Amino acid sequence: MRNPIYVALDVPRADQALELVRELAPVVGGFKVGSELFTAAGPDLVRAIRSMGAPVFLDLKFHDIPNTVSRAVAAAVHLDVQMLTVHTLGGLAMLQAAEQAARQTASETGRTAPLVLGVTVLTSLDGAALAEVGCDDHVGRQVERLAMLAVRAGLRGLVCSPLEVAGLRQLLPPRMQLVTPGIRPEGSDPGDQKRTLTPQEALEAGADWLVIGRPITGAPRPREAAERILSGLRETSRA
Ligand SMILES: O=c1ccn([C@@H]2O[C@H](COP(=O)(O)O)[C@@H](O)[C@H]2O)c(=O)[nH]1
16 A cells, blocks of 8 residues: 655754654655745755655645746745645636646656645635635535636646545546545544544545644654554555
């Protein structure tokens, strides 16, 4: 079984992040660098993780005019990241510009183009929160609508909650990779996440990659927590 776990390195300092990478690299599939860590430690931290041989998911959720987003994506390709995020709410032209910048910059630099993931509806939102910002309060419908926009734009992946994965699999072309945060092992604290499933449930529903932060990084022994999750996944995949 391919290791589907990306650990969210939501820590404030580079030394803490690199310590987690050293400890967890043998038991997870890659590492996600988000706004907190990137703002604190910047591109050097991404380069340091890549130099340790680990895949990086740069989760900065670009949402801006097409020109700005395409330039940000090109900069991310130069960092040699394997996945990055853009908000689908940025619109069709922005999504197309992001995908094109990823492919073009990768071909100019001789790299593999990173997977540009369209973030649909954040896993911290429920129907009521969507209505507050003027969107369809039916989460599944809103996710599907944004997912189809991402397909039209030529994207090859999406971020959604594990609850939407099974429905999206019926709808989307097989090329679309589904990346799911909102993963909570049985009994763990949901925190600010509203739409969650366990790691096993998410994989069974058809998720390709699981983003897991606090259930691993907030555990007293992060490596043991990651190993427990992975062995649960292996048992399910053998069953
Ligand atoms: O819809 C989304 C998009 C991104 N995230 C990010 O994933 C991790 C989840 O961390 P946990 O500690 O496991 O909750 C975090 O970095 C978010 O920024 C998300 O949760 N939902």
